[in-house]
Amino acid sequence: MTAVVRPAIEADVSSIARICSTSYRDAYRDLLPEGYIERSVVAFYEPERVAKEVSPAPPDWFGYQVIEEDGRILGAAGGGMSGPTAGELSLIYLEPAQRGRGLGTLMLDSVTDQIRAAGGTEMWVSVFLGDRNGIGFYRARGFQPMDTVRAALSRVDDHIVSLRMCRQLG
Ligand SMILES: CC(C)(COP(=O)(O)OP(=O)(O)OC[C@H]1O[C@@H](n2cnc3c(N)ncnc32)[C@H](O)[C@@H]1OP(=O)(O)O)[C@@H](O)C(=O)NCCC(=O)NCCS
Secondary structure, three states: OOOEEEEOOHHHHHHHHHHHHHHHHHHHOOOOOHHHHHHHHHHHHOHHHHHHHOOOEOOOEOOOEEEEEOOEEEEEEEEEEOOOOEEEEEEEEEOHHHOOOOHHHHHHHHHHHHHHHOOOOEEEEEEEOOOHHHHHHHHHOOOEEEEEEEOOOOOOOOOOEEEEEEEEOO
């Protein structure tokens, strides 16, 4: 496998926006209401929003990471610190056709290294309750379910719940 994970640059903005939007819609179309999906894609993955967040703003945000193979961007991830020893994986998305090749693990490892380097001893992630693929991926990489919270951008009447998962960093 020749895929490499690297920090994103401005020229990656359109690829990140496209992959995150496509992967988000694909991953959740059977799980979440369409209105919520489109609201989230607009809020998080419009190119203008991605452009503002390409650069790191540590320790809260380490900047987008991308995974590139043969000159093509195939996925994006990002995280930061949410406390002195707690890190957060904020997003991880791959082109749907690229799943199951270990590329998600490479991106997860890269964000994990950033969290460790910033003094993190635990790593957290939010995943939608009922997202069997996402939960399966995180469980396979040592995350345990801890708590449930109202999902980001969820309104009182749509009851979208996220599962908070955590793993200790050795
Ligand atoms: C989640 C995602 C980033 C994983 O990336 P990936 O490259 O497909 O995953 P990998 O090939 O690195 O798999 C890593 C491990 O997770 C496991 N895994 C992946 N999907 C799984 C599933 N649906 N159920 C159970 N285990 C799963 C794999 O078996 C593998 O474990 P193993 O090596 O011990 O067998 C990718 O599938 C994706 O973009 N999904 C859509 C968006 C999403 O769900 N994001 C995360 C939720 S916020």
